[in-house]
Amino acid sequence: MVRTDSELERYLQLTPNSRALWEDAREYLPGGDSRNSIFWNPYPIFIESASGCHVVDADGVDRLDFINTMTTMILGHGPEPVLRAVAEQASKGLAYNAPSRTQVRLAKLLCERVPSFDQVRFTNSGTEATLNTLRAARAFTGRQRFAKAEGGYHGTHDSVSVSVRVDPASAGDADNPRPVPASAGLPDYVALDVVIIPFNETQTARRILEENREDLAAVIVEPVLGSVGMVPADPEFLDMLRDFTQDNGSLLIFDEVISFRVAQGGAQETYGVTPDLTSLGKIVGGGFPVGAFGGRKDIMDLYDPTRGPRVSHAGTFNANPVTMVAGATTMELLTPSVYRNLAELTETLRQGVRKVCTELETPVQVTGLGSLFGIHFTSAEVRTYRDIAAEDADLRHRMFLGLLNEGVLVASNLVGSLSTLITEEDIADFCAAFRKVLERNR
Ligand SMILES: Cc1ncc(COP(=O)(O)O)c(C=O)c1O
Known part of the structure; x- marks a missing residue:
């Protein structure tokens, strides 16, 4: 509980403008948006701009984009x-x-x-x-x-x-x-x-x-x-x-x-x-x-x-x-070599997350295909919907807020995708952020 609060505290400190925008938005839009699938607690960040593989929120926080508008922006933002x-x-x-x-x-x-x-x-x-x-x-x-x-x-x-x-x-x-x-x-x-x-x-x-x-x-x-x-x-x-x-x-x-x-x-x-x-x-x-x-x-x-x-x-x-x-x-x-490259980099990310979790003794399953990935905190193999439903949702939410706090954007259930602009260095940054957040939340 203490840990949850600390990740949440950081998030609240980092996102006052998003919060104000969201509160204003709620006056006119139920829940402050038109897309329930991207809501998260306590409120979402509001995006001011997106360029390349970065999104900048209303508080000026720049994050690496590892979701790309729910997998859409495969070439990054503004090719x-x-x-x-x-x-x-x-x-x-x-x-x-x-x-x-x-x-x-x-x-x-x-x-x-x-x-x-x-x-x-x-x-x-x-x-x-x-x-x-x-x-x-x-x-x-x-x-x-x-x-x-x-x-x-x-x-x-x-x-x-x-x-x-x-x-x-x-x-x-x-x-x-x-x-x-x-x-x-x-x-x-x-x-x-x-x-x-x-x-x-x-x-x-x-x-x-x-x-x-x-x-x-x-x-x-x-x-x-x-x-x-x-x-x-x-x-x-x-x-x-x-x-x-x-x-x-x-x-x-x-x-x-x-x-x-x-x-x-x-x-x-x-x-x-x-x-x-x-x-x-x-x-x-x-x-x-x-x-x-x-x-x-x-x-x-x-x-x-x-x-x-x-x-x-x-x-x-x-x-x-x-x-x-x-x-x-x-x-x-989108030529075949672009897909190959995306798949290789995404596999590097999957392996990187597994390595961090092994070193920090946290059960995880990292799923995906090609440029898609999903991170699941569970020791059992994830093959079915019921396997997903059994994962540790509390840790998942803390990790999600923590990644936002460390400058990384994924979906709130820790699924993501790469754009062609992501580099090996960005993957290393993702894994470093993931390690940092897991260290304080496991
Ligand atoms: C597999 C799948 N089918 C259909 C849809 C619906 O697409 P749209 O949001 O464009 O209506 C989605 C959206 O995420 C999806 O993931």
């Missing part, structure tokens, strides 16, 4: 080629009421990269992307229900707002997880339409899927369980999902809104498993609001207005030209 392309596009118009070549450029780049993409469509968020993959699956199969993994986050629309950061105490046995609404205000049918499977428990998940085989339009899964902990799927888990869906007339959907970061073709390239549909977001828009979904042509045909269309899809800002050029410029800069 010159992207800023130039955006300025040029802005001079030609910000938003149009007819298609432009900008969207074809990004569509081609994505179809060339993503193994499952014959065709793609753009949205303004990852939420809309997963919504459309599920809607397409229902339209294509004529079935209603779908399966998702416990702990899987697929955005904020109703269907997927089930069993996300769920308390295991209210979620049934690990072998038979039950759907738990992740929000107030959901219609009752939402939980009835979802089948929950345990992530990475291949045999149990297969059994549950078999029990519902005739009902399922789709299985949607993150190949790397993302915001909840950055836990990569076991290859056999994804293989099983591919086989099951193929054998039972349902579609396999990969939600790669985060995991598209791990290779040019996303995690589906890394694992060698090609889903029927894939949702993307975050890095694809180069820092602008974006989502994309795509897959097999016979499914994507549902969206073709010259053939119907059977699935409705509109959106004033879909394929906004500024977003499209920022995204295309970003994609072109």
Whole structure:
């Protein structure tokens, strides 16, 4: 308790302007913001500016950015080629009421990269992307229900707002997880339409899927369980999902809104498993609001207005030209060697954190894939959502505040990602800060 207070005290001392801004913000915005997923106790820092791999808060504190807007800013903040392309596009118009070549450029780049993409469509968020993959699956199969993994986050629309950061105490046995609404205000049918499977428990998940085989339009899964902990799927888990869906007339959907970061073709390239549909977001828009979904042509045909269309899809800002050029410029800069370099540096960070924890005799599991990492204070291997839920949340929060105090920004559950601007020296600084904070909090 004394330790908690000391980390909190430092935070309060460092962030008086953020606190004042937050208190003012609360007058006009519930909780002082528009994004609950980035709130932390006692209040978040307010960012004044971001440049390269640094963010500066309202108190002038400069921090190394190891989260990059929840994994989005893969080239860091304000990459010159992207800023130039955006300025040029802005001079030609910000938003149009007819298609432009900008969207074809990004569509081609994505179809060339993503193994499952014959065709793609753009949205303004990852939420809309997963919504459309599920809607397409229902339209294509004529079935209603779908399966998702416990702990899987697929955005904020109703269907997927089930069993996300769920308390295991209210979620049934690990072998038979039950759907738990992740929000107030959901219609009752939402939980009835979802089948929950345990992530990475291949045999149990297969059994549950078999029990519902005739009902399922789709299985949607993150190949790397993302915001909840950055836990990569076991290859056999994804293989099983591919086989099951193929054998039972349902579609396999990969939600790669985060995991598209791990290779040019996303995690589906890394694992060698090609889903029927894939949702993307975050890095694809180069820092602008974006989502994309795509897959097999016979499914994507549902969206073709010259053939119907059977699935409705509109959106004033879909394929906004500024977003499209920022995204295309970003994609072109992301060559295979960039991904290799990012993965190597991130592995250095993972090893560094493990080393510090070993030396300070603190049980830890460091997970991740490619440029994604998750730090979990637990001695047991972390493979499933229940493993994540069992970690030491109190130490995690002290470490998070401590890292902020030492000039490092990660997500409040200690997940993070690297940008291409992070150097070996920055990793060494991260590990030094981590050691310092762990020394005073273990
Ligand atoms: C895996 C995954 N899917 C979907 C989403 C939703 O994307 P957005 O926040 O753009 O709606 C997120 C957001 O973090 C995500 O991590």
